[in-house]
Amino acid sequence: MANKPVFFDATGRRAFGASIVGWMAMIISLVLGAAFVASLLTVPTAAPLRLPGRMTGVVIHDLEKKAQAPALVRSAERLAMEARNRREEVARLRRERNERGLRIRPLSAILKPQANRALAAAFYPTWPTADASYPSLLRALPKLDWVMPTWLALQGPDLDLKSTFDPRFLADVRNKKANLAVIPVVQNATLGKWDGPGLIGLLKDPKRSAVLIAQIDGFLARYKLQGVTVDFEEVPANGHAVVQDFLKRLSATFAPHGWIVVMAVPFDDDDMPYAAYSRIVDYMLLMAYDQHD
Numbered sequence: 001m002a003n004k005p006v007f008f009d010a011t012g013r014r015a016f017g018a019s020i021v022g023w024m025a026m027i028i029s030l031v032l033g034a035a036f037v038a039s040l041l042t043v044p045t046a047a048p049l050r051l052p053g054r055m056t057g058v059v060i061h062d063l064e065k066k067a068q069a070p071a072l073v074r075s076a077e078r079l080a081m082e083a084r085n086r087r088e089e090v091a092r093l094r095r096e097r098n099e100r101g102l103r104i105r106p107l108s109a110i111l112k113p114q115a116n117r118a119l120a121a122a123f124y125p126t127w128p129t130a131d132a133s134y135p136s137l138l139r140a141l142p143k144l145d146w147v148m149p150t151w152l153a154l155q156g157p158d159l160d161l162k163s164t165f166d167p168r169f170l171a172d173v174r175n176k177k178a179n180l181a182v183i184p185v186v187q188n189a190t191l192g193k194w195d196g197p198g199l200i201g202l203l204k205d206p207k208r209s210a211v212l213i214a215q216i217d218g219f220l221a222r223y224k225l226q227g228v229t230v231d232f233e234e235v236p237a238n239g240h241a242v243v244q245d246f247l248k249r250l251s252a253t254f255a256p257h258g259w260i261v262v263m264a265v266p267f268d269d270d271d272m273p274y275a276a277y278s279r280i281v282d283y284m285l286l287m288a289y290d291q292h293d
Contacts, residue, residue, distance in 0.1 A: 107282075110145065110146075110179050110180070111181055111226060111227070111260055111282075120143055120144050121146035121148060121285070122137070122140060122144050122146070122147050123149075123185065124148065124150070124169075125149075125150050126149050126164045127150070127164075138172060138176065141176050141177045142176075142177060144180060145181060146181045146183055146226075147173060147180060147181070147182055147183075148182075148183050148184065148262070149169060150184070150187065151164050151184040151185065152164075152185065152219065152228070153186065153188075153189055154186070154187070154188045154189075154190075154195070154198075154202065154212075155189075155190040157198075158202075159188065159199065161186075161212060161215045161216070163219065165223070170182065170223060181227070182223075182225050183225065183226055183228060183262055184225060184228060185228075185229040185230075185231050185264070186216065186228055186229070186231065187231045187232070187233070188231075188232050188234075189233070194233045195234075196232075196233070196235045196236050199232055199239070200236060200239035200242050200243075204242050209246055213246075213249060213253055216228055216250065217254070220257070220259055221257070226259060226260065227259040227260035227261060227282070228261060228262070229262040229263075229285065230261060230263045230264065231264040233266075240271075240273050240276070244273075244276060244277065247263070247277070247280045247281060251282070260282040261281045261283075262282065262283045263277055263281040263283070264287050265277065265285065265286060265287065267286060267287055
């Protein structure tokens with residue numbers, strides 16, 4: 001057996017070929033590595049994956065089965081319903097304010113509903129035969145929030161505004177309860193007889209109705225009162241739109257002063273558009289007090 005290695009190449013050609021293959025492999029590896037790094041740096045962002053199909057609503061009943069605490073689902077559902085109801089209420093109030101064409105006016109504390117009870121309000125008739133009721137009124141004052149004296153009336157053939165203002169009454173009220181709201185009543189009555197047709201004729205006349213609004217405005221400002229109670233009765237069925245237009249203008253005039261419009265309405269009248277009036281005035285006062293009817 002020969003003493004030289006089996007793979008020994010004395011010419012060196014085999015070693016030269018192996019080194020060439022090695023260098024080529026290294027160069028190819030470097031090129032591929034550089035290309036890979038470059039692809040990471042320059043690859044564009046892929047568009048979001050869009051799968052076919054459509055979104056479907058969550059079925060609360062199925063969700064409750066899967067939830068570990070179903071009570072939380074019901075609580076969330078209730079909160080969502082309350083939020084939706086609040087949004088609908090805000091939208092309704094905004095829509096009604098737009099219909100009225102009036103800006104919001106903050107009410108003083110004596111005009112707002114009470115936190116834990118209803119407002120206590122009392123009419124006070126000022127005709128001569130009502131003098132006997134004055135001591136009763138003074139006794140009731142500590143329990144009242146509003147008092148509504150019948151000081152204003154549309155009387156005569158032209159329904160001119162007449163006043164039976166009683167300075168003694170106002171002085172006594174303010175001495176005994178300074179924070180009592182005094183909201184006088186204006187009525188379309190002459191000697192106890194209601195004049196509905198005459199009222200509509202007055203309110204339809206732009207000049208005469210503007211004078212009436214100015215007179216009521218001046219009366220409240222002169223005596224520092226808090227608003228007016230409108231007691232228009234026996235209004236013809238086709239005359240309510242006229243009354244509503246008048247009340248809108250009256251309320252808009254009152255807005256800068258913070259005064260209110262209270263409307264006395266009958267207890268049960270099929271021809272009375274209660275909802276329409278409620279969107280115009282600040283309070284509707286249901287006349288469910290007649291002891292004879």
